[in-house]
Amino acid sequence: MRHAVGYRNRTRSLLRKGVRERGRSPVSRLLREYAVGERVTVKIDPSCVKGMPHRRYHGRTGVVLGKRGRAYVLKMFMGGYEKTIIARPEHISPLEGA
Numbered sequence: 001m002r003h004a005v006g007y008r009n010r011t012r013s014l015l016r017k018g019v020r021e022r023g024r025s026p027v028s029r030l031l032r033e034y035a036v037g038e039r040v041t042v043k044i045d046p047s048c049v050k051g052m053p054h055r056r057y058h059g060r061t062g063v064v065l066g067k068r069g070r071a072y073v074l075k076m077f078m079g080g081y082e083k084t085i086i087a088r089p090e091h092i093s094p095l096e097g098a
Helices: 027-031
Strands: 039-042 061-068 071-078 081-087 092-094
Touching: 039 071, 061 081
Parallel strands: none
Antiparallel strands: 039 061, 039 092, 061 071, 071 081
């Protein structure tokens, strides 16, 4: 039997919240504004499907290029290529230690 080839296939462990993280995410994550040129980390929030980037970008670092509606346009490098992805603020967080 063929395996599923959906957008979230093979993400059982990657897109799973811990026992004490379950439920709605804090509102402060949604209200956070990011400036153009700011470095951010993609941390996918599995409880919110809208504006979710592909799982291959989970844990990657990018630079904010601008805003598109409620979402942010991010630039990141992957495999020697420059990629542009669109993600909502609940799936990104500021780069720690920068």
